[in-house]
Amino acid sequence: MAADLRATAAYINLDAIKTNVELFREAVGPAVDVMAVVKADGYGHGAVRVAEVAVGAGATWLGVAVAEEGAVLREAGLTVPILVLGASNRQQAQLGVQWGLDLVISEPESLQWIVDAARPLGAIPRVHLKVDTGMGRLGVAPESVVSEWVPRLTSGEVRWQGLMSHLADSDGPTVDRTKGQLSAFLDLVEALRVQGIDPPPSLHIANSAATLRYPGTHLTMVRVGVGLYGALDIPEAHGLAPAMRVESVVVLVKRVPRGALIGYGGTYRAPHECTIATIPIGYADGYRRAFSNVAEVLIHGRRCAVAGRVSMDQVTVVVPDDVTVSLGDRVVLLGEQGGQSISIRDWAGWADTITYEMLTGISGRVPRIYPSG
Numbered sequence: 001m002a003a004d005l006r007a008t009a010a011y012i013n014l015d016a017i018k019t020n021v022e023l024f025r026e027a028v029g030p031a032v033d034v035m036a037v038v039k040a041d042g043y044g045h046g047a048v049r050v051a052e053v054a055v056g057a058g059a060t061w062l063g064v065a066v067a068e069e070g071a072v073l074r075e076a077g078l079t080v081p082i083l084v085l086g087a088s089n090r091q092q093a094q095l096g097v098q099w100g101l102d103l104v105i106s107e108p109e110s111l112q113w114i115v116d117a118a119r120p121l122g123a124i125p126r127v128h129l130k131v132d133t134g135m136g137r138l139g140v141a142p143e144s145v146v147s148e149w150v151p152r153l154t155s156g157e158v159r160w161q162g163l164m165s166h167l168a169d170s171d172g173p174t175v176d177r178t179k180g181q182l183s184a185f186l187d188l189v190e191a192l193r194v195q196g197i198d199p200p201p202s203l204h205i206a207n208s209a210a211t212l213r214y215p216g217t218h219l220t221m222v223r224v225g226v227g228l229y230g231a232l233d234i235p236e237a238h239g240l241a242p243a244m245r246v247e248s249v250v251v252l253v254k255r256v257p258r259g260a261l262i263g264y265g266g267t268y269r270a271p272h273e274c275t276i277a278t279i280p281i282g283y284a285d286g287y288r289r290a291f292s293n294v295a296e297v298l299i300h301g302r303r304c305a306v307a308g309r310v311s312m313d314q315v316t317v318v319v320p321d322d323v324t325v326s327l328g329d330r331v332v333l334l335g336e337q338g339g340q341s342i343s344i345r346d347w348a349g350w351a352d353t354i355t356y357e358m359l360t361g362i363s364g365r366v367p368r369i370y371p372s373g
């Protein structure tokens with residue numbers, strides 16, 4: 001799709017991503033690997049472009065959710081280790097092995113599928129055992145690792161590359177849960193050593209928030225997602241730069257009388273004669289219906305409130321009376337204009353959700369543009 005066909009577009013600042021990777025690299029020091037997590041098309045920023053920049057800036061691993069995402073990176077020529085973070089069914093295991101991806105195991109079935117997929121290829125697949133230290137989602141019980149898992153992982157059919165876990169509350173207000181999960185993980189590593197078992201080379205538990213908040217979680221690698229995109233919503237993340245800007249243009253301007261009802265359901269009634277501008281972005285683009293009568297956009301550096309319901313493809317805003325607006329004027333929905341700024345955190349607040357959901361919700365209909373330099 002030609003990027004300039006639509007007035008509405010997401011502009012991706014790859015320099016911001018580079019700077020953010022460097023910041024994480026510095027935070028962990030030279031001995032720790034940084035995995036750039038580029039699942040969900042790089043949290044909506046374009047997985048291949050983000051991966052290339054991240055690797056150029058010092059990331060040594062890539063993380064994806066499903067094997068197809070890893071295949072896309074391999075096809076684009078990325079050769080660094082890629083870990084599929086999600087659980088694999090038989091098809092996922094096959095695709096992962098075929099493309100030389102590292103796979104996570106949380107149960108015996110997927111290990112068997114991985115071994116089955118590798119045998120005809122004569123490959124030794126690389127696996128990371130995931131333990132559940134308190135997230136309650138994927139992962140085996142820590143107590144089962146020494147007795148049940150080590151024999152299978154050291155039998156020669158697979159290469160035991162990693163031991164990992166995932167934190168449930170690293171961006172939350174309390175430290176207890178994170179500390180408990182980390183100590184459960186470290187206890188397990190210690191239990192392996194006591195048994196004379198070498199832990200695998202990659203030990204990892206930290207996501208973006210933990211990397212910046214809890215240096216004890218760095219171990220041998222950190223898995224950084226949301227922070228790469230400058231959308232990590234904790235005070236420690238203030239140095240990170242937002243990487244996405246969403247812009248559109250005014251496609252219609254009209255004066256409406258006092259009492260006019262705007263949009264589906266007439267949920268906005270003009271309190272006095274006012275100017276309404278229509279902008280071609282809607283919930284099918286990821287500009288959420290929850291933004292109705294709540295969100296703001298920037299026109300000529302001024303905040304203009306969404307008036308009425310956000311519809312599938314359009315939104316209407318009320319323009320302050322001292323702003324002259326014309327057809328074709330630039331509208332900033334996410335980002336800065338004239339000293340004012342709208343952040344992904346604002347979006348998340350308006351929709352009562354988290355920045356992750358906002359970024360990954362910007363749909364494929366919105367062209368991604370990568371301004372050079």
Ligand SMILES: *Cc1c(COP(=O)(O)O)cnc(C)c1O
Pocket residue numbers: 037039085166206207208209223224225226227
């Ligand atoms: C998505 C994901 C991450 C990255 O988390 P962020 O909070 O975005 O940094 C790390 N680990 C796993 C297992 C994930 O699924």
